[in-house]
Amino acid sequence: MDMPNKKTKRDAAATAKVEALSVSKTFKRDGGEEVAAIGDISLSIAEGEFAAFIGPSGCGKSTLLYMVAGFEKPTGGKVRMNGHVIDRPRPDRGIVFQEYVLFPWLTVEGNIRFGIDLQKQPDADARVEHLIKLVGLRGFERAYPHTLSGGMQQRVAIARALAYDPELLLMDEPFGSLDAQTKRRMIKDFITVWEETKKTVIFVTHSVEEALLLADKVYLFSARPSRIKQVFSVDLPRPRDISEPSFIGIQRELLASLDEEVEKMMG
């Protein structure tokens, strides 16, 4: 676990894409009872880094992602992007939700164009065409989302989030509702997409395997009120082999540490 001291923290600020500084978040339950979801989180994600957030359910990892998006505000502390405090949603970020959240009244192409058209970016047609090819949706340009399988819909959502060329891609359990086979294929294909675009990615997941197949760094959230328990650096070339000893080793370590936290939430 690398908790930076004051000096290196300032140095990190110069190069960090996204930073959380002593972020906390308290929710009010319906009964009025206050729940501290995020206790005290500080982290720094570098430009071009593929970061995965993992932790027990209810630890606030999606909440932190929504703070980076600008959808939610921290109760305490600061979330910064490019050194500026995040005030509201802006198109320098893109998001992919678990439930796809496509616009059902637009075709595949219409969905992907949405952000480009809003910002009146040039070369829309060429960009959309390229993305459709990249995520493997050729021949489906005119289809409406409800006619597509879950995996295909999520490809549309990924293309939509990348289309207007944001600096940062936020993914909230994007493969969480796909079956195991589709998920494996999506991970493989997404690596190809990511290697071409080289965006900074924050990827929230429940799956240790998913996190280790994709991420440069895995941030393990503790039980509520959460903090960053451990950061795992995964220095393995992609595509990664889940049967390789080094992969298995880090997977075992991460799983054990995660299970401890899950245990605490249950108890």
Place this chain on the structure above:
Amino acid sequence: MSEIQIHRAGEARSPSAEFAAGFGHKALGGLRFISPILIVLALWEFSSRAGLVNAVLLPPPSAIFRNMGRLFQSDTGFWNSPLVGHIEVSLMRLLAGYGMAAVLCTALGLLMGINRRVYAFFDPIVTVIMPIPSLAWVPIVILWLGMSNATIIFVVFLTAMFPIIYNSAAGVRSISKKHLWAAELMGASRQKIFFKVLLPGAMPYVITGHILAVSLAWRALVGAEMLAGAGLGLGYMIFDARTFMDTETVYAGIMVIAVLGLLIEKGVFRPLQRFTIERWGTVRAG
């Protein structure tokens, strides 16, 4: 959106094949729809002619249709016939009342969906007034506006109001927070969110509200015309014919009302539904 095309690429049939299949399917569907009705009419005809039922209270359909034919004639032609006159007046009243409701109440409903305070104010009012049968208003509206067109149009308006308000508001509220977030993150202003997300997202509900409004308004219209028809309209025609025991005209009027109601629903709103929400998969195709 200019693409009126196929849903699943790769499964596309040639347009002519699609047309032929669609036509055959439609003809079969039409036959299935019409034959039970023909059977009932035949039984009715038989019972009436055989004297099983009172032929004054239940005249045979053939006599009703013959009478309907007469009502569609005049010295100056079809368009000046009494029945066309009544139909014209009824449809005009429907259009006026529903049209006002469509404009005002869609706007109010959408506003209620968008603004929590507007919703908090109007929701209890709508909830209390909505269950009142619109004909209950007729006596008081007659006192306000007299036995006039205005009274009937107002009752039609009252009937059409609530389903439109209620469903338009529900439509906006049905849009998930994440859809709004996604649009916002992609750089949509408030105005763009309204036109590009809220409006199309609410459309399935809005259309449902309008279908309900027109079919309820059509029913209320006929009732209101019976009470305040002022000499014109299908409802008035039926009520008036009753006083002369002219049951053939009463039945002819009822049949015209049935057919027009069906045409409005199937002919106007069904295609609208098919071109929007069924394509989007927001509701399952019937």
